[in-house]
Amino acid sequence: MKKLALFILILSTLSFDTFKEDAFDVGEYIKFRIHYGIVNAGYATLEVKDATINNKKVFHAVGKGYTTGMSKFFFKVEDIYESYFDKETGEPYRYVRKINEGGYTKNQEGFFNQKENRILVKDYKRKSEKTIVLTDNVQDILSSFYYLRNHPNIDKLKSGESISIDMFFDEEITKFKLKYIGKQDITTKFGTVSTLVFKPLVQSGRVFKEQESVTLWISADDNKVPVRIKADLAVGSLKADIEEYKGLKNPFKVKK
Numbered sequence: 001m002k003k004l005a006l007f008i009l010i011l012s013t014l015s016f017d018t019f020k021e022d023a024f025d026v027g028e029y030i031k032f033r034i035h036y037g038i039v040n041a042g043y044a045t046l047e048v049k050d051a052t053i054n055n056k057k058v059f060h061a062v063g064k065g066y067t068t069g070m071s072k073f074f075f076k077v078e079d080i081y082e083s084y085f086d087k088e089t090g091e092p093y094r095y096v097r098k099i100n101e102g103g104y105t106k107n108q109e110g111f112f113n114q115k116e117n118r119i120l121v122k123d124y125k126r127k128s129e130k131t132i133v134l135t136d137n138v139q140d141i142l143s144s145f146y147y148l149r150n151h152p153n154i155d156k157l158k159s160g161e162s163i164s165i166d167m168f169f170d171e172e173i174t175k176f177k178l179k180y181i182g183k184q185d186i187t188t189k190f191g192t193v194s195t196l197v198f199k200p201l202v203q204s205g206r207v208f209k210e211q212e213s214v215t216l217w218i219s220a221d222d223n224k225v226p227v228r229i230k231a232d233l234a235v236g237s238l239k240a241d242i243e244e245y246k247g248l249k250n251p252f253k254v255k256k
Contacts, residue, residue: 023149023224026050026059027247030225034065034240042067042077044240046145048247051084053093058084061142075102083142090147095140095168110140110168121171135173138166149224155196176200186217186228188242191254193227194220222250 028048034041044065051060063081082096095110107124117136122129139147144167157163157180164177181197195217217228225245231238245252 023222023249024048024146025247025249028249029244029246030242031244032226032229032240033243034238036238040068041238043243048146053084057087058093059087059146060084061146063142063145077101081142083140083146085143085146090139090143090150092138092140092143095142097141112138112140119168130171132168132171134168135166138168138173141167141169155220157196181215183220184217185255188227188254190242190252193252193254195227196220196224219252221253223248223252225252 026048028046030046032044034044042065044063047062049060049062051058061083063079065077065079067075067077077100079099079101080096083092084094085092091114092112094112097106097108097110099106105125109122109124111120111122112134113119117134117138118131119134119138120129120131144165159180159182162177162179164175167174167176177200179199181199183194184197185192185194196219198216198218200214200216214229214231216226219225219227225242225248227242229238229240
């Protein structure tokens with residue numbers, strides 16, 4: 001059941017180089033049903049709210065992952081990820097990470113200084129803080145997901161092309177490489193949806209079987225909403241499907 005916590009991390013590996021506000025807006029809510037093998041492990045939700053930082057209106061994204069039913073008795077997961085990022089540039093200002101995975105807990109908050117390429121990380125569990133030097137255009141784990149959806153050239157990628165990005169996670173900068181596979185129609189509870197298929201290149205070994213063990217399906221409409229994710233893990237497999245949505249900025253296109 002611990003693999004539930006990987007869901008938001010995998011989604012956030014999709015990030016690109018530019019940003020424009022057209023794929024989402026305040027009020028968007030998406031819910032995913034997550035299976036670990038044949039077990040209904042739990043759910044994950046993503047929601048966009050309004051917030052104000054330094055007298056400036058910003059997006060406040062909240063991602064949650066949690067086990068349900070019998071799963072939580074075997075391995076309880078309650079994860080919360082939050083990100084505050086600029087409505088025009090997509091640059092993150094602040095992130096929050098509160099997780100409880102089978103008794104393993106973390107309570108952190110990070111404050112970005114984009115002008116100086118630094119971040120102040122406060123660890124409330126350890127009662128410590130540190131300043132870390134960043135590379136240019138770094139995203140946090142949740143803001144990178146929204147950063148992806150506003151890339152103006154996402155529909156122009158050719159099969160086999162890859163994009164590398166930098167993401168700040170676990171007090172370090174992680175580099176991900178994404179490969180675009182092509183388009184595919186898939187069946188969802190809402191009907192048949194046209195999607196763009198990606199494979200993030202992950203590190204094989206302890207968690208994943210191979211570098212290309214993860215596959216993501218993103219709606220090919222103007223929302224660029226994640227529709228499905230599958231991952232072959234070192235032990236078992238994970239699958240997540242869109243279960244509910246509301247407040248999408250653009251029509252969610254479903255084929256009859």
